Amino acid sequence: METKIFYTYILSNKGHTVLYIGFTGNLKQRLKKHINPSSKGFTLKYNVTKLVWFETTQYVNNAIQREKQIKKWNREWKENLINDKNPDWNDLSWMIE
Structure with a gap:
């Protein structure tokens, strides 16, 4: 059985002026939806298409809780999280299978 x-x-x-925090079970598919939004919304309005940070878990509840936790953080904490693993804020979408 696959995990x-x-x-x-x-x-x-x-320009790194906007951050969008989310969770998903299929990041590759979710990124496609962000890059080619089918409806008017946050992603389209702010052109938020660059994956700058991600982490994985086997448990959906952990991903949901982590999303909620990070959303509550101030901007500096979010930037520190990104800078710790991706100091140049490169697009990490190439890392997703």
Whole structure:
């Protein structure tokens, strides 16, 4: 039986002025939806398409809790989280299978 992986992730725009925090069970598919939004919303309005941070877990509840936790953080804490693993804020979408 294959183990399911859940992702908590942060997207940003090119200027790094906006951060979007989310969770999903299929990050590759979710990124496609962010890059090609089918409806008017946050992603389209702010052009938030650059994956700058993510982490994985086997448990959906952990991913949900982590998303909620990070959303409560101030901007500096979120930036520190990103800078710890991705100091140049490169697009990490190439790492997703």
